[in-house]
Amino acid sequence: MSVEITPRGTHGKGMPKLPPAVYRAFNKFAFRLGQLGVMRTLVEVTTVGARSGLRRTTTLMSFNDVTKSGSWLVVGSAGGDVKHPAWVLNMAAHPDRVTLDMGEGPFRVTPETLKGEERAKAWRHITTTARQFAAYETNTDREIPVVRLTRS
Numbered sequence: 001m002s003v004e005i006t007p008r009g010t011h012g013k014g015m016p017k018l019p020p021a022v023y024r025a026f027n028k029f030a031f032r033l034g035q036l037g038v039m040r041t042l043v044e045v046t047t048v049g050a051r052s053g054l055r056r057t058t059t060l061m062s063f064n065d066v067t068k069s070g071s072w073l074v075v076g077s078a079g080g081d082v083k084h085p086a087w088v089l090n091m092a093a094h095p096d097r098v099t100l101d102m103g104e105g106p107f108r109v110t111p112e113t114l115k116g117e118e119r120a121k122a123w124r125h126i127t128t129t130a131r132q133f134a135a136y137e138t139n140t141d142r143e144i145p146v147v148r149l150t151r152s
Contacts, residue, residue, distance in 0.1 A: 003092040004113045005084060009142030012082030028059070041130075044101040045074060045149070047090035058087045062102075062149075063126050071150040072100065073114075073122055080139025088145050100149050109149040122146050 043062040046055055065071035076088040091098055091111045099106040114122050123146060127134040137144055 002113070003088065003095055003111045003145075003147060004115075005089065005092050006143045006145065008084065009082045009140045011141060012078075012080055013139035014079045014081030043072070043074070043103075044106070045087060046099045046101070046106060047087050048094040048097040049086075050089045050093035056087065056090060058085070060087075061130060062100075063122075063129055065122070065148055066125060067118070067121070068148065068150065071148050072109075073126065074147050074149060075126060075133060076145035076147065077133060077136040080136035080144075082140060082142065084142070084145060088147070091147065098149070100151075108152040110152050112148045112150065114146045114148055119146050122148075 041061050041063070042059055044057050044059055046057045048054070049056050060074045063073040063075075065073050076085050078085040095111050098109050098111050100109045101107075113119075123133075126146065127137075133144075
């Protein structure tokens with residue numbers, strides 16, 4: 001099990017270009033709403049920077065992994081950007097130092113990139129649950145990573 005980096009794309013649309021502090025503030029607010037019962041699918045994933053070695057926390061939408069108990073799925077869409085989000089690269093560099101917080105405190109998880117039919121099945125589940133992810137796929141030509149996080 002590991003996180004594998006697929007090639008970056010040749011084109012992509014990505015998220016609007018805003019200062020990182022704006023995204024962090026919004027994500028923190030959204031995660032707190034999730035703890036109050038709104039937007040329950042948001043989680044905080046903490047990784048260790050691939051180059052910096054610093055802890056990095058990212059708020060992501062998660063999906064129940066219907067194929068494996070005690071696991072969740074997260075998507076490295078970056079809004080359909082040409083490149084993978086930093087947290088995917090961080091997981092690949094330090095897969096043994098990833099935690100997941102669903103609102104009750106962080107716990108260690110093991111990340112694994114899904115491939116082939118397993119990824120296709122998960123992708124269908126994700127795009128049925130959250131239709132915006134299907135649009136992200138049309139924004140770029142890179143394969144958007146689907147990562148399974150399993151409680152360690």
